[in-house]
Amino acid sequence: MSAGASNPEYVNARVRSRRAKLFADEDYRKLIRMGPSGIARFMEESEYEREINELGTRFSGVDLIEYTLNRNLAKHFQDLLDWSQGRLYDYIARYLRKFDVWNLKTIIRGIYTETDPDEIRTDLIMAGELDEPTIDRLLEVDEIEDAVTVLDGTIYAEPLGAAYEEFEETGALVPLENALDREFYEHLLEDIGRPNLQEPQQGPRARYVEFLRAEIDFRNARNALRLARSGADLDPASYYIEGGVLFDRTELRTLVNDYDALVDHIAENKRYGDRLAGALDQLRDADSLIQFEHALDAALLEYADTLSSIYPVSISAVLSYILAKEREVENIRAIARGREVGLDENEIEQELVIL
Amino acid sequence: MSEIDLLNAVLQNGTVEESPFLTDAGAAALAVGLSTLAAGYAERGIGAAAIGAIAEDDDLFAQGLIMTVLPETMVILALVVVFIVS
Structure with a gap:
């Protein structure tokens, strides 16, 4: 935790101004x-x-x-x-770890395909927590195992180490990437409260938790749908990310095998059902998973917008x-x-x- | 000696010589001081937001300045108390 008071007013004013400068739909x-x-x-x-x-x-x-x-x-x-300062900084930094995960995935894929380090570098987005020297060292290594060693001391070392064994057995990158994703999402809700345990019920903090849960739920839904669509014989529970409210681990396992039941399950959920109604209809009769994923993205974005107008300074x-x-x-x-x-x-x- | 006088004599137990803890002028000063503190607190947030907005867009300087000093009206209203009292 960084020390000092947070300064949401300042950050909000700047962020809203930049938000207004984004490209419009036209x-x-x-x-x-x-x-x-x-x-x-x-x-x-x-x-x-x-x-x-x-x-x-x-x-x-x-x-x-x-x-x-x-x-x-x-x-x-x-x-x-x-x-940003203080608690605000912690929250933002935690969310921006998304790009650390992205960078690490890119680097691991690059090592796997033996791509030139300079070429990998151009695809990185330097917005996360990992500093340049660490990234430089990661780019220099030739083996994924060495990359895991370089990450020693960061939050990714342990899950990657565990996933590496699985990677050695199967030779697929999926376990490594999955470990990174899960580490990111599980850290998001750290210190803010687990389900039913000292979770703030009201105020901006509760909204923040709600938003993160929505994101985790959508991620779970997306993974589940992809699995259901691909028909691959993978254990869905190993892709499950803790912290959501839409599925629990066992539910997910049964639902993945039944595509229609999965869609119904999302539609019946009172938190998201209405919001995603249009997209779910499309999903039922169309084959396109991409459309649904875009609908999820749009829904999450709209959700975030609603939250930001409920609590303007948060x-x-x-x-x-x-x-x-x-x-x-x-x-x-x-x-x-x-x-x-x-x-x-x-x-x-x-x-x-x-x- | 009436009953009221007797009561006063009993309650006060002698004559009061020191001045009261809070005079009229002192209370008025406290009112101004507290409202100034409140105005300062309110301006903290508005000022931070205004500087953020100005950093993104210079044209907002005038609006930002006006918004920032709006809570000063509280202090002006509190000053009215001083004139009423004195």
Whole structure:
């Protein structure tokens, strides 16, 4: 825990101002009709100007857009950490560990496929807790086992060490990545309260917990649906993340085998059923899991927005900004990649998360 | 000697010579002081938010300044008490 009082007013004012500068839905419609160079030009006139100019000499086309997005994202999230103090800092830092997990996954995949360290580096988003020297050392190692040793002393060392044995047996990266995800989500709710145990019932803190639970639930739902769809013979319980309210471990195990029951289970839940009604209908008759995942993203985003207007001066606004920014980055990336491979406008629009 | 006088004599048990703990002027000063403290506390949050907003957008300087000093009205209202008392 960092010392000192937190300063939610300051952080909120800045975050809300930046939130207002994000691209609007009309902007995406404009972007869909542009080619990669058009998108880059559009971004140059927006708040991505500095990154485009810095990277413009080295890259071009879709790569330029991609690296610009990553760098801009890292800049903004690093700013969040710079501004905030006290408890607010702890909460934000905890949530931004998401990018540590992302970076570690990227590095592990890179080591696995023996990719050049410089190439791995361009895909990293330096917005998490791990510092540069650690990342540098991680990039230098040749074996995944050494990478786990480098992480010694961080929260990831232990779960990765355990998962490594499984990795050695099966040769699949899934256990390692899963261990990272679970470590992240289980740390999110640390010190704030476990279900039914000293959990704050009211006030911003309760909302924060509620939001995190929603995120964990959605993650569980997504994993379960993916498993149900793939029909793979994997133990769903090993993908289960503690802390959600939608499923418990045993429920998940039975539900994964029955796709329709799984969808019904989500629809019956009074917390999310109404909110996801549209998406669930689609899920029932369509084959597209992507649509549903985007609906989950949109629902989570909307949820975060609602929370941030219930408690104006709390962490909720920051979380909602983080989600909104991520969505923007993902949307622009989807448009740029979609244009590159020649998808038509409707197809790209389906890939976007639009509220 | 009436009963009231007797009662006073018993209750006070002699004459009072020192001044009261809180005079009118002292109470008024306390009112101003407390409301100033409250205004300061309120301005802390607003000021922090205003600086945050100005850092993102310079044009907000005037609005930020006005919003920040709004709680000062509390102190002005408390000053009224001073004039009523004196």
